[in-house]
Each structure stands twice: as C-alpha cells, then as structure tokens.
Amino acid sequence: MSLESHDTTSKYLLDTGSELGRAQMDHLEQLLDPISTACLDEIGAGPGWRCLDLGAGGGSITRWLAERTGSTGTIVSVDLDTAYLVERPGIEVHQHDINEGLPVDGPFQLIHTRLLLMHLPRRVEILKTLVDALAPGGWLVVGEFSDRPLRVLTAPGDGDEQVHDHVLDVGHNTVARAAGVSFTWAHEVDRHMAEAGLTNRHSLAHARTTAGGTTACLLNLNYVRQLETPLLHAGITTEELGRFRDLMLDPRFRAWSYQFVCTWGQKPV
C-alpha cells in the first residue's frame, strides 16, 4: 500500500485541530458542501457503496455519504488530524498521512477528496494510487481552489485594493508555493484523470462575489490569521495585515471568492 519514497517533507501549512482550524472547516463546509454534494448526487452515490473521504477535515462530506450509503455502506474517513471525525457504524476513521499510501486497501465505489491534493507535492502520484484503489465503475471526485484571481470589486479606501492583492500575492506565490501548494492543479486534474485511465470525466466550477463579513471573506481572514508568521517573514508588514483583516470584515469591501473546481471521473468497468 505504500508509495515509493521521495521527498515528502513539505508540511501541511494549516492546523485543522486548532480553534482557527475548526472555524476554517466550518467556512469551507458552508461554502462548498452544496457544490460537492451536487457532484456526488449527479454520480449517484447510494446504498451499500464503500467510499473513501480523504482529507476529511470537519467530516461533513463523510457524514453526508454515510447518510446516502445507509446501513449497508461504509465510509473510510482519513485525515492527518481526526479531531472532528467520529467513528460510528458505517464510518471508519483513520488518522493517517496519505504520503505513506492508503491506510486500507480498496476497492472503493467512490473516492472523494477536497482541498487536499493541491497541498501535496506528490499529488499526481497520489491521484494514480487513488485510481488504482477504485472498483471497476468506481468514481474519483477531486475538488480544489483554482488560481482565478480574487479580483476586488469595491473597496472603501485608496490603496485598499493594492493591500488586498499584495497580501494574497505573497500568500499564494511565496508562502503557499514554498510549502508545495499548487493553485494551477485544479485545472490539471482532468488531464491527470485521463492519463490514469478515467472516463466519463466532468468538471463544475463555482465562484461568487463576496462582501466583508460574509463567509468567503471570513475564510480569507482565517487563512491570513493562521499564516500570520510566514506572511510577516515573507515581507508583508503588520500595517498591511491589519488593513487586510479590517477589509475582510468591512461590508463596503467586495471581491470575487476563490473559484472552486470539482472534477470527477469513472474507472472503466
């Protein structure tokens, strides 16, 4: 089950089990669950399926799948940090690093992973491992944030747009990149699924405009709070951080949210 060893030293940047991590999971679930569950609905996840939810975080998709697959289904829910994942009949929880391979063997009728592979430098190799673990006819669903700019629409003060764009530029292109995060991966998933032999591939993209104080801005505020130290080391000033935080709470500030791209494909029977 283990992947060949190469460098896996890049460390996951965020801290799911912390207080900020809990709030991050809540924001992600509120923003993205309707989109992810629409994809899972379209696939037809249903009674008796054995599913893997990889990087399950707050566990909302694990619980949704458990509901769908019923008393005869099983959801294997995996995360480095299992603070919010609770075992119960039909849900198996594994605290595990996917860089070490899968914690249990397939086959799975469905593998779902959201906002995980974009963080992992060995994402292509891991995607192939996931495809190998699918049952014939099984589905892989990968949801990620893309590199579509979070363009500012309105901001209360002169210079606010520049502060916003600078903090995000350093966050994405210095801090996240140094940790092996890819924002281009979201639009590369389809090609890698094709190369791994998956058919019936589709993608759905979602972004919306958001104002300070609403969930997508609160998510950005949360990221900046979790990443304050590396952002300061990378050259963001305390004044810029302070202004960014204020903007994320100010209803006069409006911008585009992250674009979320959900891609799914099926292993041939």
Ligand SMILES: C[S@@+](CC[C@H](N)C(=O)[O-])C[C@H]1O[C@@H](n2cnc3c(N)ncnc32)[C@H](O)[C@@H]1O
């Ligand atoms: C951005 S969160 C997304 C959580 C959830 N999938 C969602 O979208 O709401 C990424 C999750 O992946 C987990 N994670 C990060 N690196 C991992 C690894 N190497 N193996 C397993 N889980 C990992 C983190 O602990 C975190 O819970």
